[in-house]
Amino acid sequence: MTDDVGKTGCSGCEEASEEELLARLDEVIEKYKEKPGALIPVLQMAQGIFGYLPEVALKKVAKGLGKPYSEVAGVVGFYSFFSTVPRGRNLIRVCLGTACYVRGGMQVLEALKKQLGIDVGETTEDREFSLEVARCFGACGLAPVITINDVVHHRVKPARINEVLAQYAPEAVGAGGRSE
Amino acid sequence: MPVLTVDDIKVEVPEGTSLLDACRQAGARIPTLCYLEGVQAIGACRMCLVEVEGAKTLVVSCVQPATEGMVVHTSSSRARRARRAVLELLLSEHAGDCQSCVRTADCELRSLAELLNIDEVTYQGERTSQKIDRTTPALVRDTGKCISCRRCVTVCNQVQGVGALFPQNRGFNTVIGPAFAMDLADVVCVQCGQCAAVCPVGAITENSVTEKVWEALDDPKKHVIVQTAPAIRAALGEEFGYEPGTLVTDKMVAALRRLGFDAVFDTNFTADLTIIEEGTELLTRLKKALVEDKEVALPMFTSCSPGWINYMEHYNPDMLANLSTCKSPQQMFGALAKTYYPKKLGMDPKNVVVVSVMPCTAKKFECARPEMGRDGMQDVDYVLTTRELARMVKQAGIDFRSLPEQKMDKPLGISTGAADIFAATGGVMEAALRTAYEIVTGTAFPFDNLHVTPIQGLEGVKEASVTIEETVPDWAFLKGATVNVAVAHGLANAQKVIDRIRRGEASYHFVEVMTCPGGCIGGGGQPRLTSDAVRQARIKAIYAEDEGRELRKSHENPEILALYDEYLGQPLGHLSHELLHTKYTEKDRV
Helix, strand or coil, rough: HHHHCCCCCCCCCCCCCHHHHHHHHHHHHHHHCCCCCCHHHHHHHHHHHHCCCCCHHHHHHHHCCCCHHHHHHHHHHHHHCCCCCCCCCCEEEEEECCHHCCHHHHHHHHHHHHHHCCCCCCCCCCCCCEEEECCCCHHHCCCCCCECCCCCCCCCCCHHHHHHHHHCCCCHHHCCCCCC | CEEEEEEEEEEEECCCCHHHHHHHHHCCCCCCCCCEEECCCCCCCCCCCECCCCCCEEEEEECCCCCCCEEEECHHHHHHHHHHHHHHHHHHCCCCCCCCCCCCCCCCHHHHHHHCCCCCCCCCCCCCCCECCCCCCCCEEHHHHCCCCCCHHHHHHHHHCCCCCCCCCCCCHHHCCCCCCCHHHHHHCCCCCCHHHCCCCCEEEEEECHHHHHHHHHHCCEEEEECCCCHHHCCHHHHHHCCCCCCCHHHHHHHHHHCCEEEEEEHHHHHHHHHHHHHHHHHHHHHHHHHHCCCCCCEEEEECCCCHHHHHHHHHHHHHHHECECCCCCHHHHHHCHHHHHHHCCHHHEEEEEEECCCCCCCHHHHHHCCCCCEECCCCCCCEHHHHHHHHHHHHCCCCHHHCCCCCCCCCCCCCCCHHHHHCHHHHHHHHHHHHHHHHHHCCCCCCHHHCCCHCCCEEEEEEEEEEECCHHHHHCCCCCCCEEEEECCCHHHHHHHHHHHHCCCCEEEEEEECCCCCCHHCCCCCCCCCHHHHHHHHHHHHHHHCCCCCCHHHCCHHHHHHHHEEEEEECCCHHHHEEEECCCCCCCC
C-alpha cells in the first residue's frame, strides 16, 4: 500500500481527461475496497490522481468502499492534508507544530502570505502556489520547517523566503517581492 | 470476577464490566451525557470522571474496565471539581435559549447543570457556530445547541446503518452533521428520527406542525379528523407521569376530543386492512411462484415503516420489487379518509383535514410524498409525533390524568388485537400469520394464545417457520408447505437479513422490517428516553391490549368486512389498487 500512497504528486495530471482520472481512481478502489482501513490511503491516492479531492471523486470513494458520504467528508475535513479545492502547481505547507512554532513558524507563514499575496488555504492567481499549514513533519530538530511539494526546507528564514520560492517559480517573485 | 471498592463499598462485577456500571452497582449515581446504555460508551463528554487511587489522572469511568482491587472515589472533591469544569465548558459553548427551547423540560444538559449546582458559568468564550436546518419535513437540526456527544452519530451509523451524520472538521470547529455541512434534505437520511430520540439537548428535534394543526382545529369550515398509530397508546402516558408501559388508549381518545377533533379514529383500522391486502398479496405471490411458475419477487418485505422504505429506495434499489406494494396503514387511512369517508358522510373531501399521531418522524416525510394524494390534495395533511400531541394537550390546559375513558368513533376507529401488535417488532408478522393461516387452512391459528413467540422480543433478527398441514381447496398448492418468515428491527439488522438473502444463505417467504429498534413503540417520535427496559414495558402493554380484545384477527373486523362489501369490492381489486397500493422509486446511495 505504501508504494501507491507515495504517488501523491500531480505530475502529468494536466494532460489526463477527467474520465481517465476517474478510471484511475476506479482501479485504486477496486484494489483496496476489501481491505480494512482503506479509506485514508485511498483518499491520499485520489488526491494524488486529481491534485485535490473533487466531489465526484469523493462520492466514488464512498460508494466504492461502502462508506457513508458523511464519514468520507468527515475524514477529509479532519486532516489538513486533504483539500477539496484545486491547488496550485506548487503546494507549500508551513509547519506550525510546537517546535516550529516556537522557532518562528508563524513569522515564516506571515512572510509567505505577504510574498504570495494569499491567505492560508488559498492559491495564487497564476495557480503557481497554494499555501497551507500543517502539524509536524517529524523534522523538529530542523525547525522551522516548510515543505514545498514533497521537498522539505529546513531552518527557513522569513527574510530569505524569496530565495526558496525562486527555486520553484522565479516569475512569482517579481514585482511585489522584496529581498532585504 | 474482579472485586473493587467504590466509595468504601466492596462490589464484585463480571469481567469486562465498565467502571461506570460497577460504580452504579455500588449505588453511586455518576453523571453521564454521551453515554447511552447498550449503544454508546466512548468517553467523549468526560462527565463520568471518577478518582481511582494510584491513577495519575482522573478516570473516564464509561470506557474504563473495572479491575481487581481498584479503589474508587466517585465523589471526591477533585472529581466533583473536574466534572463541574467539564460541564461549565460545555455550557459556555452551548447556544442555549432555555426559555424557548422545546427540550427545556427534559434537557439532559440543563438537568446536569441543576444536579451539579451550577449557578454561574465562569468561562466566557466563543460559541459553537449556529446553523438551523429545517429542510426536511421530519427533523430540525440546530448546530448551536449541539454538544458533540455523538449519540446521534452512533445510532445513525451503527444501529441504522445509514450514516447521514458524522463529525465534520476538527477540534472546536467540529460540527456533527451531514457531509460538508450540507442540508439534511440533500443527503441520504431516512428521516427515522432515532437521532432526535437520543439527542440529550435540543440540537435535533422533530419538525413540529402543532401550530398548523391548531389552525385547522380553529377553522370552523374544516372537518378535522385524527388517527392514532397503535404505538401511541402504550407511550403517551409517559409524557403525563405514568410509568412506561401504561396503556392510556381511552384517555387519549378523550384528550383528542377535548382538543376539538371532529372524529377520533384509529390507524389500527387500516392496520387490519393492511393485513388483508398484504396477506392476499403474499398468497398471490406464492401462488404465482409455486403454481403458475412465474417470475415473482420473494421474499416479500413488509412496507409499513417509512424509514425502511426510504432505506430500500437508497440502499437496495434492486430489491424494490420485493417490497409489498401496500401503502402503510397511515397512508391507507389517509386515502380512505379522503374518499370512502366523505362519500359516506356526503361531505366535500376538500373540507376534510386528516391529522395523524405517529410515533415516527419519517411519517412526516411519507405523508408529503407526491404519490400519496389525489386531486391536488395530500391524503394525510399533518403528522404529529407522540411528543407533539402531548405538548398540544398540555398547551390546551387539559388535565390528562383526570380525563374520562372514551372509545374511538365508527367506522374508521374499529379494530382488532392484530392491529394493536403492529406497534411491536414481530407484530405485523404475527398479525399476518393469524389471518393468512386461517384463510389458507380454514382452521384456527394453532399458536398458544395466538402468539408466535420466536418472533417476539428484542433480538435483532428473529425467524420462524409455519408448516401448513391441511388447506381449503383454493389454496391446495400450499398443502404440506413450510412458510419461512423473518423479523428484523433497526435498519442495520434489516441489512444483515438482506445480505443473507443475497448470499443465498436464507430462503424466506416473508420478512417484516421495522426501522426503529423494538418497532414503532421505539420510534423516533416517542417520549424520551427509550431504553431497552422502556421498550420491553411498552411491548408488554401492546400485547396486553391485544389480549384484552374480543376480536384479535384482522379478518374478523366487521368494519373491514363492511368496507369491502360497500366500497372496495375485494382485496387487491381495482379500487384497492388505486387507493391502497403504491410504487417505489430508485434513488442514489450517496
